[in-house]
Amino acid sequence: MASESSPDPVTTKIMTPISRRAALRSSACAIGLALAGCLDDIPGRSSDGEETPPEDAGELGTPAEGITVTANSRPYPEFEPQIVHIVPGGTVEWLVETGRHDVTAYHADGHGPHRSPEGTEPWGSDRLTGVGSAYEHTFDSEGVYDYVDTQQVCTSHEVAGNVGRVVVGWPDPDSEPAMTEPQSELPSQVAKAITLFNEESRPVLEAGP
Known part of the structure; x- marks a missing residue:
């Protein structure tokens, strides 16, 4: 088996x-x-x-740590963007793409009238000449800062309305000199621009972060 x-x-x-x-x-x-x-x-x-950072960083309502503003002369003197929003301690760079420019704070101790936060010092660049010329400034204090291009090339850039605004943090708009009505001594084009700046800035600052 x-x-x-x-x-x-x-x-x-x-x-x-x-x-x-x-x-x-x-x-x-x-x-x-x-x-x-x-x-x-x-x-x-x-x-x-x-x-x-979000794509809209630096625009009103979205503060950025740093942003670049370009300066052009063609077809007319202009900062772009005209309004930027940064965090306290943030830095703005101004970069010349065409023409000759400067960046000068509206400040009672410098180039008036006063449209800067109380207790801050005047600030500004030297003349920026040539493509690629740049200036940067770091803003440590919260507030709203208006500034102007004081250069005169064929015509005054200030008279042409070449102004800008830096919003730092989330200040109370009612306590900011820059949020008041434009002073009577300002050129008409500057006054129009600042009025528009205020119309855009106030509701954003009142709404808060």
């Missing part, structure tokens, strides 16, 4: 403490990589995990 063949032995793999830890490490790595991939897709966060 032929003997029945015994079944193949079943091989059982025993997981030792060392192999168990290795498996756990592999699982942890896989989970970490998956999470990293998910984090890359989070809006407002770069691939290295740092937050990226």
Whole structure:
């Protein structure tokens, strides 16, 4: 009588403490990589995990840590953008693209009339001549700062209305000299621009962050 063949032995793999830890490490790595991939897709966060500024950073209502304002002479003297919004300690750079310009605060101790926060010093650049000329200023104190281009090339840039505004933080608009009506000694084009600045700035500052 032929003997029945015994079944193949079943091989059982025993997981030792060392192999168990290795498996756990592999699982942890896989989970970490998956999470990293998910984090890359989070809006407002770069691939290295740092937050990226919103696209409208520097516009009214979205203070930025830094922003660049361009200065042009064609077809007319103009700062762009005319109003910027930064955080306290933020920096604004003015960059000449065409023509000759300067950046001068409206301040009682400098180029009047006074349209700067109380207790701040006058500030401004020298003449900026040539494409690529630049000036930057860091604003440590919260407030609203109006400024002007005082250069005269064929015509006065101030008379032409080349003015701008820097809003720093979230000041009370009722306590800011720059938020008052434009003074009578200002050129008419400047007065019109400042009136528009106030109409745009006040509701944003009153609404707050």
